[in-house]
Amino acid sequence: MPVKIKNLKNLYPYDDVAEIYDLPFLELVFRAHSIHRLNQPLNKIQLCTLSNIKSGNCPEDCKYCPQSSRYNTEIEKYKLLHKDEVLKQALHAKENGATRFCMGAAWRDVPDNKDFDDILNIVSNVAALKMEVCCTLGMLTYEQAIRLKDAGLTAYNHNLDTSEEYYKEIITTRTYKDRLETIQNVSDAGIQVCCGGIVGLGEDRKDRIELIKTLANLSPQPESVPINALVTVKGTPLEGQKPIDSFEIVRSISTARIFIPKAKVRLSAGRLEMSEELQALCFLAGANSIFTGEKLLTTDNPSFSKDKELFQKLKLDAM
């Protein structure tokens, strides 16, 4: 039974999204780029930088994630970073052109303790650097969302990851409905929603279509939509997953661009494994945001200088 939830409408039925996703490839990319030109600034890409402010020991069992305590992965684990360290990272990101700073914590949900007070303090200090501030901290109540909003939070990232049906194969410790409820709390508090997913988890094409359908039917639609290509990490159940066909990534981005025309579509995890040509094709298809900086949360990402080179070659500007 699909979940019934206030912020989920049924404006875009599955068949409409599938019809677009399944178009001949060139037709799809052409349509996506045409919509892109009508709705987004041209040749401009938003640069966001991540900070893993609390790493590892997460009780959840997300099969892709190196930070789950259930899997034996080789990551650095630590408790909440000190404010000074986070602000140092935010300044470094700003100096390298990032306009959005996104802080991630390996939590199931946000604790109501000193850690949360510290995060509120960090959020207001990052906002004072005149950067957009985003957090991704797990499940959130409405009251917590209001406190984050008051501290100056711009956006909250909370991904649906895949279709409701396939979700159960990937995560068993929480439900799709839990995810939708947090997204509801975030938008009710007046915070921008950043919500997307992962491709390459072993899902079918219909799961990718379902995911984009659900994202498009969120009301309001998300302000940003991260599309992550699975980064396989040794020790996780998905370590041996074979890479997804690149054209499926481009199809996913194109379809997201067409159905969520006002959102920033973020080409997120997995760029290190992509050629420059594939990334350029993703930009043509409507991706207009990336994560910059040597690390995502625990895995590697292209360096600032490598991305600068790519931007010069493609004559792209930072937003």
Ligand code: SAM
């Ligand atoms: N714990 C919080 C949560 O789950 O919402 C926030 C951090 S979590 C690491 C943020 C997102 O990163 C996940 O929802 C997932 O979409 C993405 N992610 C995590 N590991 C990944 C991987 N190995 N490859 C691609 N994306 C990944």
Ligand code: DTB
């Ligand atoms: C999102 O959708 N992707 C980012 C961000 N939101 C938090 C995280 C990607 C994590 C990739 C695996 C890692 O580095 O641990």
Ligand code: SF4
């Ligand atoms: Fe925990 Fe988030 Fe990783 Fe899932 S994706 S294990 S909730 S840090």
